[in-house]
Amino acid sequence: MSAPLLEVRHLVKHFARKHGLWQPASIVKAVDDVSFAIEEGEMFGLVGESGSGKSTTGRCILRLIEPTSGEVLFRGENVLGFSRARMRQARRDLQIVFQDPYSSLNPRMRAGDIVEEPLVIHKLGTKTERRARVEELFELVGLDAAHLSRYPHEFSGGQRQRIGIARALALHPALVVADEPVSALDVSIQAQVVRLMLDLKERLRLTYLFIAHDLRLVENICNRVAVMYLGRIVEMGETRALFAEPRHPYTRALLSAVPVLDPDTPRQRVPLDPASFDPAAPLRQVATAHWAAV
Amino acid sequence: MTAPLLDVQQLTVLFEGARSTVTAVDNVSFQVAAGETLGLVGESGSGKSVTAFSILRLVPPPGRIAGGRVLFEGRDLLALPEREMRQIRGARISLIFQEPMTALNPVMRVGDQIAEALTVHGQATRAQAWARAVELLDAVHIPDARRRVRDYPHQLSGGMRQRVMIAIALACHPALVIADEPTTALDVTIQAQVLDLLRELRARYNLALLLITHDFGVIAEMADRVAVMYRGAVVEEGPVRQILRSPAHDYTRALLAAVPGMERR
Numbered sequence: 001m002s003a004p005l006l007e008v009r010h011l012v013k014h015f016a017r018k019h020g021l022w023q024p025a026s027i028v029k030a031v032d033d034v035s036f037a038i039e040e041g042e043m044f045g046l047v048g049e050s051g052s053g054k055s056t057t058g059r060c061i062l063r064l065i066e067p068t069s070g071e072v073l074f075r076g077e078n079v080l081g082f083s084r085a086r087m088r089q090a091r092r093d094l095q096i097v098f099q100d101p102y103s104s105l106n107p108r109m110r111a112g113d114i115v116e117e118p119l120v121i122h123k124l125g126t127k128t129e130r131r132a133r134v135e136e137l138f139e140l141v142g143l144d145a146a147h148l149s150r151y152p153h154e155f156s157g158g159q160r161q162r163i164g165i166a167r168a169l170a171l172h173p174a175l176v177v178a179d180e181p182v183s184a185l186d187v188s189i190q191a192q193v194v195r196l197m198l199d200l201k202e203r204l205r206l207t208y209l210f211i212a213h214d215l216r217l218v219e220n221i222c223n224r225v226a227v228m229y230l231g232r233i234v235e236m237g238e239t240r241a242l243f244a245e246p247r248h249p250y251t252r253a254l255l256s257a258v259p260v261l262d263p264d265t266p267r268q269r270v271p272l273d274p275a276s277f278d279p280a281a282p283l284r285q286v287a288t289a290h291w292a293a294v
Numbered sequence: 295m296t297a298p299l300l301d302v303q304q305l306t307v308l309f310e311g312a313r314s315t316v317t318a319v320d321n322v323s324f325q326v327a328a329g330e331t332l333g334l335v336g337e338s339g340s341g342k343s344v345t346a347f348s349i350l351r352l353v354p355p356p357g358r359i360a361g362g363r364v365l366f367e368g369r370d371l372l373a374l375p376e377r378e379m380r381q382i383r384g385a386r387i388s389l390i391f392q393e394p395m396t397a398l399n400p401v402m403r404v405g406d407q408i409a410e411a412l413t414v415h416g417q418a419t420r421a422q423a424w425a426r427a428v429e430l431l432d433a434v435h436i437p438d439a440r441r442r443v444r445d446y447p448h449q450l451s452g453g454m455r456q457r458v459m460i461a462i463a464l465a466c467h468p469a470l471v472i473a474d475e476p477t478t479a480l481d482v483t484i485q486a487q488v489l490d491l492l493r494e495l496r497a498r499y500n501l502a503l504l505l506i507t508h509d510f511g512v513i514a515e516m517a518d519r520v521a522v523m524y525r526g527a528v529v530e531e532g533p534v535r536q537i538l539r540s541p542a543h544d545y546t547r548a549l550l551a552a553v554p555g556m557e558r559r
Contacts, residue, residue, distance in 0.1 A: 049481035186337040187508060191552035213482065216511070216554040257486035259511025261553065263534050267515065269486055 003076050004037035005207050006061070006175055011035070011070035013056050030056045031067070032231035035283075038175070038207060043198075045222030045239065046211045049254070052228040054211045058177045061209070062094050063087060074175070092122060095173040099180035101160030105152040111163050112138075112148030118170040137166040142196060158189035162196065169204065177209045182217070194221060215258050219243050224289075227251050233283060237290030247292035249276045297368060298325035299502050300349070300470055305362035307341075307348050318344045318357065320526035328469065331496065331503040333517030333534065335510065337549070341526040342506045346472045349504075350383050367469065385415045388463035392475035394455035398447040404431075404458045405443035411465040430461040434491060453484035457491065464495065470502045477512065489515055510553050514538060522546045 013031040031053045038044045048054040060067040063079065072079040074094065082090055098104035105114055112134050119130045135145040141162040152160055161181060168176055178197065182190040198221060200206060212218050218225055219239060226236040227250065235248040246252045253272035260267065283291040307319035319341045326332045336342045347353050349364050351371065364371040366387065371379065391397035399407055408430055409423035418426060424443070431439035434457040447455055456476065463471050476492070477485035489512065496503055505516055513520055513534060521531040522543065530543040541547045 049483060187510075188337060188549060188552040191554075194554075214554070215482065220554045253483060257483040259486075259489075259509065259515045261511055261514045261538065263514050263538065269490065272483065 005040045007037040007073040009035050009071040011060055012068045013060055014068045029231045034233055036226050040207055043208045043210055043222045045218040045225035046209060047215060047218050047225060048228035049213060053231040054228045055179050058179050058209060058211050062096055062177060092171040093174045095168040096177045097164050097168050097181045100184050101157055101164055104164055105160055107152050110149050110151060114163060115166045115170055137170060141166045157185050158193055161193050175207045179211045235292040241290045247286050247294055299328040300326040301365040303363040305348055306360045307344050307353055307357055308360045309357045317526050322528050324521045326502050326504055328502055329500045331505055331517050333513040333520045334506045335513055335520060336523035337508055340523040342523045343474055346474055346506050350387060351379055384411055385466040386468055387470045388468040390459050390463050390473040390476045392478050394459050397459060398455060400447055403444055403446060408462050408465055411462050415466050417466055430465060434461045452480055453487060456488050472504045474506045
């Protein structure tokens with residue numbers, strides 16, 4: 001077996017939380033010893049509820065937030081040990097698509113310039129070559145190249161997310177961290193953007209870390225999934241196995257909370273009893289390609 | 295057949311700009327019977343929230359109700375004097391908003407906010423209202439209600455705040471509750487708890503519910519009937535099973551096809 005494209009080892013991120021001038025700060029363990037690996041060509045889902053640490057994990061991998069400790073190996077090299085210059089180079093391979101297509105695009109830049117900016121920063125190509133590449137990217141994500149000189153507010157939410165995707169793809173990345181890329185969009189638009197992401201994955205041989213809270217979506221598009229709860233991965237495995245036979249009490253509670261689209265299917269909510277599991281239990285293998293912290 | 299609790303007839307709402315007029319709600323009609331839940335489903339801009347606000351005559355300007363009737367308990371709300379309308383708003387018909395943090399007053403104790411709903415409508419003295427606030431927090435399953443009633447909204451989690459909103463909505467024993475995306479801002483496990491709570495309270499108080507949402511999962515769990523809105527108009531209406539299993543309108547079909555996991559079921 002070849003080495004994974006991305007390997008996260010014992011990733012930890014603590015935030016100090018200040019309560020007042022004279023009170024001691026407390027520590028929030030946003031990411032608490034998280035390890036997983038993503039093979040090339042995978043769509044790896046990282047799911048959890050707000051505060052579970054899934055977005056912080058994604059940002060630590062790209063060093064948009066500096067982790068407290070741990071290792072992030074990309075093609076075997078520890079990204080966290082990179083110098084500033086080396087990190088900038090690595091960012092060509094590691095890109096991110098943000099959740100909110102409204103706040104993640106500079107409202108005072110034209111769409112074409114937004115997509116071109118990574119090429120400018122990395123000093124790639126001449127002005128003409130860059131423009132040609134931007135037009136190519138626009139077409140790749142299903143936007144009209146005639147709209148290059150429009151500003152973000154002139155696009156709809158779904159189109160803006162396409163701009164964000166085009167920007168992420170400008171440098172031919174190997175890994176795209178998609179941080180809730182469709183959760184701000186209407187459901188019919190979500191389906192279009194997801195279809196685009198899957199299509200691009202095949203065409204450009206991309207690997208995704210897909211961060212989401214929508215379990216129905218993850219079940220449909222990710223081949224493997226890790227479930228985060230309070231900063232830790234409590235369960236991880238092949239999507240089908242994990243959804244069919246969740247082992248961790250939190251995963252069971254989470255899956256049972258997802259509304260069922262059939263009014264005649266009896267609802268069987270599994271309440272979460274925090275006393276029913278050991279929050280410090282390490283992941284152990286419970287079946288083929290299936291781990292749980294039980 | 296008895297008259298429905300709410301009978302919206304040919305409601306039209308316009309937003310008039312300097313250069314153009316947008317028809318946000320276009321000749322919309324639907325009915326809600328006592329104790330029934332109607333799901334009003336659509337995407338952003340479909341006019342579902344404006345429809346709900348129109349029922350309470352709370353359309354923000356430049357929006358304007360241009361036509362139609364809203365019959366509630368036999369009276370046309372659109373023809374009532376404002377003074378009488380105020381006795382219906384929050385009392386006979388109440389509203390639960392999507393965002394509990396912005397809908398609650400941040401500098402008022404939650405107990406006072408519940409009590410206010412009662413005293414404004416002259417349904418209780420201050421002392422009675424406070425006691426009733428504790429009861430209501432208990433009814434929405436907020437643990438330790440006697441102490442929590444003194445909390446400010448920021449001291450409560452998102453799910454707890456939504457429970458407070460529901461307590462306020464229930465304070466005056468409404469016949470109809472309009473819930474505008476009541477669980478959209480919540481995590482899925484908290485959403486499940488709030489939906490369970492709404493289901494329980496609906497049965498206990500025989501509430502009619504107008505549930506506005508974009509989520510067919512929530513519809514499937516809660517609604518008896520569904521009206522699908524698209525570009526200001528109701529394009530399809532019917533019992534929930536019929537709409538989910540054999541949608542007739544192209545837009546409904548497209549919307550259902552877009553829900554992840556729908557195609558396999």
